[in-house]
Amino acid sequence: MYICPMHSKELLKGSLKTIILKMLKEHGRMYGYEITQKVRTLTGDELVITEGALYPALHKLEADKLVQTEQEFIGKRVRRYYSLTPSGELAVEEKVSEFESFVQMMQLIIQPKTSFNG
């Protein structure tokens, strides 16, 4: 299985943790694979988070105590659930508003106001 994701993956850089935290905020506890699938369906298969990006990001968030984990066994298969810590709850809001600020700044550059269509 290999699906070509969005054209510019570069833009994902710096937004992945925001995405993960927001998904956990919205859906409560989730496991890694579940996050990638939810993001895919949410974005109509446009945004595909690779495992090589996802798991290191989750581990980093855990090391930073923004998420906490609990293991479960589904049959013999291990599943690692992630959920927000109190710090994580705060971090989501920060990250999301940072992103929104950034988009607003980008709009200033991308959609410059002229005397005609300003």
Add this chain to the structure above:
Amino acid sequence: MYICPMHSKELLKGSLKTIILKMLKEHGRMYGYEITQKVRTLTGDELVITEGALYPALHKLEADKLVQTEQEFIGKRVRRYYSLTPSGELAVEEKVSEFESFVQMMQLIIQPKTSFNG
């Protein structure tokens, strides 16, 4: 002179070339330092492009033939003007619409539609 830029510089990653190309598109030919200053004033000192990011990005764009340069001397000081090549003209549109697609995808994640406020 050292001004603290936006909180999350991570987000810049992947957008810098888009910014540069769009600035050249809007303002015609520009030199590096001019780009940083224009971006700063445009964004109310929020987005500060550092030299260590700017010049390598410009050199990369030149190597990729998206921009072309001409040197000028202002007194004894060299100034290197950049402008879009035909490929660069195409690339701006691509990059900008990629960015806009990305933002739309992020909105799907960040502002999920509920049955109440959807």
Add this chain to the structure above:
DNA sequence: TTATAATACATAAGAATATTATGTATATTT
């Protein structure tokens, strides 16, 4: 007039974060 700040370029070391590839193993579908 002289020190400081602004202008204007450049590059190197290091950090962060992604891609791509690989590995392991279980469960489900064809």
Add this chain to the structure above:
DNA sequence: AAATATACATAATATTCTTATGTATTATAA
């Protein structure tokens, strides 16, 4: 039985920033 999907993980590599440093000219303020 084979292929695909589920579910984790990590290593090598690439990209792209930050931070720091370097050089040099011009303008401004003390």
